[in-house]
Amino acid sequence: MSERHLIELQVNGEPHELLVEARETLVDVLRHRVGATGTHVACEHGICGACTVLIDGEPARSCLVLGVMADGHEIRTVESLADESGLNDLQEAFTACHSLQCGFCTPGMLMLAEGGIPHLEDTSREEVRELVSANLCRCTGYETIVDAVEQVAQQRRSEDPTVTEGASA
Amino acid sequence: MKPAPVSYHRASSVSDAVDLLTTLGEESKVIAGGQSLVPMMSFRLARPEHLVDITRIPGLDSIELADDELTIGALATHQAVLESPVVRHSAGHGLIARTMRHVGHLPIRTRGTVGGSIAHADGSAEWPLLAVLFGARVVAEGVAGEREVPAEELFFGLYTTCLEPDEIVTRVIFPPAKGATGFAEYGLRHGDFALAAAGVVLPSAVGATDARVVVSGAAPAPTRLPATEAAVAAGASDEALRQSVMADLDELEVDDDYQRDLVTGMVIKAVKEARTR
Numbered sequence: 357m358s359e360r361h362l363i364e365l366q367v368n369g370e371p372h373e374l375l376v377e378a379r380e381t382l383v384d385v386l387r388h389r390v391g392a393t394g395t396h397v398a399c400e401h402g403i404c405g406a407c408t409v410l411i412d413g414e415p416a417r418s419c420l421v422l423g424v425m426a427d428g429h430e431i432r433t434v435e436s437l438a439d440e441s442g443l444n445d446l447q448e449a450f451t452a453c454h455s456l457q458c459g460f461c462t463p464g465m466l467m468l469a470e471g472g473i474p475h476l477e478d479t480s481r482e483e484v485r486e487l488v489s490a491n492l493c494r495c496t497g498y499e500t501i502v503d504a505v506e507q508v509a510q511q512r513r514s515e516d517p518t519v520t521e522g523a524s525a
Numbered sequence: 526m527k528p529a530p531v532s533y534h535r536a537s538s539v540s541d542a543v544d545l546l547t548t549l550g551e552e553s554k555v556i557a558g559g560q561s562l563v564p565m566m567s568f569r570l571a572r573p574e575h576l577v578d579i580t581r582i583p584g585l586d587s588i589e590l591a592d593d594e595l596t597i598g599a600l601a602t603h604q605a606v607l608e609s610p611v612v613r614h615s616a617g618h619g620l621i622a623r624t625m626r627h628v629g630h631l632p633i634r635t636r637g638t639v640g641g642s643i644a645h646a647d648g649s650a651e652w653p654l655l656a657v658l659f660g661a662r663v664v665a666e667g668v669a670g671e672r673e674v675p676a677e678e679l680f681f682g683l684y685t686t687c688l689e690p691d692e693i694v695t696r697v698i699f700p701p702a703k704g705a706t707g708f709a710e711y712g713l714r715h716g717d718f719a720l721a722a723a724g725v726v727l728p729s730a731v732g733a734t735d736a737r738v739v740v741s742g743a744a745p746a747p748t749r750l751p752a753t754e755a756a757v758a759a760g761a762s763d764e765a766l767r768q769s770v771m772a773d774l775d776e777l778e779v780d781d782d783y784q785r786d787l788v789t790g791m792v793i794k795a796v797k798e799a800r801t802r
């Protein structure tokens with residue numbers, strides 16, 4: 357039996373006190389202990405990106421982070437995107453552009469885009485393709501995902517043109 | 526695909542981490558970004574009994590330029606280096622920021638660290654190649670105190686360094702490149718580990734012999750190519766470069782034709798980039 361640790365996680369704005377095993381990955385903590393099953397898990401070794409969440413605002417593979425190491429940090433999952441007024445702009449764009457078929461990769465793709473857009477330098481299609489290439493999708497062929505992310509990236513950038521110094525040198 | 530049971534310890538300082546590693550013994554391992562160690566634990570390729578988390582140690586993630594030398598703290602992430610104005614705008618170090626685009630993808634780069642990549646010593650990883658290319662010094666702290674290891678002496682082979690089990694990489698010091706620089710790599714997809722990569726520093730002045738050419742994909746660890754360095758210093762044409770790389774690869778006993786062609790192609794591409802900058 358692995359030893360247990362008491363950790364505090366802020367998940368989608370809600371504080372949680374959780375008893376976790378040292379070997380438990382963050383995605384298992386989120387799904388099994390917090391009950392936030394929106395985050396999917398597939399390969400469990402960092403290849404597919406299905407488990408992408410935001411840790412302190414930055415996209416990360418939650419199968420490659422031990423829950424105990426996320427202690428004290430702020431996590432955002434796909435459940436944080438929509439609010440009472442409806443889906444957020446990314447979710448709307450995914451719907452409009454047909455960016456999902458089976459939907460398995462979608463929570464990870466949405467969180468990758470949510471956290472990745474602020475890192476884009478010029479929101480060009482090439483740059484968006486590179487961002488989206490982090491995650492695997494077995495259905496869509498990616499083009500429609502790139503369409504949606506590009507659209508939202510450009511929309512958000514036009515609303516808030518403060519560009520972080522990032523990406524291409 | 527789940528890590529085996531393990532115990533977890535959080536280090537508050539470098540000396541605390543060294544103490545923990547010493548007390549817990551051989552079966553203990555440092556964990557930083559976890560981007561290599563966690564997947565290895567999930568595959569049960571690594572099965573440490575104890576983890577020493579160094580990510581809460583303050584001050585280990587700094588990126589500083591002083592006297593033209595760039596010092597990168599072990600906990601600086603790949604993405605922090607990629608976006609660092611200090612690295613991007615340092616004439617002698619810009620290549621380091623440019624090369625970070627090739628390290629995995631954004632969600633890997635936001636967590637993976639420089640120290641972890643150096644200690645992990647994957648033969649096709651970008652950091653070990655950059656460290657050898659720049660003649661970097663890796664600073665490690667252990668029970669015996671602090672020491673500086675030249676990168677060229679650090680990497681022994683695949684996943685092997687001369688670091689002791691109680692030693693922690695605290696920072697890496699990069700002297701500036703004195704000439705123009707270039708980097709090229711080939712992988713099956715963007716973000717995959719490279720099948721071959723090359724980094725080049727052109728000579729600091731016409732007639733100088735200080736060109737450097739370092740490649741991965743030719744040996745288990747990043748390797749300098751001496752004949753090619755001489756050819757680059759002499760301003761060789763692509764064809765002359767190709768012949769010099771082939772001579773170096775003969776010396777290294779690389780006989781896989783595909784690998785030889787890839788390495789050659791990457792050297793020519795990196796030299797071209799350096800010459801046009």
Ligand SMILES: Cc1cc2nc3c(=O)[nH]c(=O)nc-3n(C[C@H](O)[C@H](O)[C@H](O)COP(=O)(O)OP(=O)(O)OC[C@H]3O[C@@H](n4cnc5c(N)ncnc54)[C@H](O)[C@@H]3O)c2cc1C
Pocket residue numbers: 401402403554555556557558559560561562563564579599627628629630633636637638639640641642644645647649650651652692693694695716717718719
């Ligand atoms: C999908 C995917 C793609 C990737 N692609 C690339 C790529 O293209 N290029 C590339 O270079 N890397 C790639 N990586 C690996 C990534 O760069 C890792 O971040 C890096 O190899 C290890 O850094 P870490 O901080 O995550 O180390 P960890 O995983 O925490 O540790 C790795 C090893 O280093 C040791 N260690 C860590 N920090 C220290 C320290 N300060 N002192 C002593 N020992 C230490 C640990 O004990 C362990 O043995 C990829 C990873 C994934 C999952």
Ligand code: FES
Pocket residue numbers: 396397398399400401402403404405406407408417418419420
């Ligand atoms: S489940 Fe985490 S990357 Fe595949």
Ligand code: FES
Pocket residue numbers: 455456457458459460461462492493494495496
């Ligand atoms: S929609 Fe099925 S995997 Fe992407």
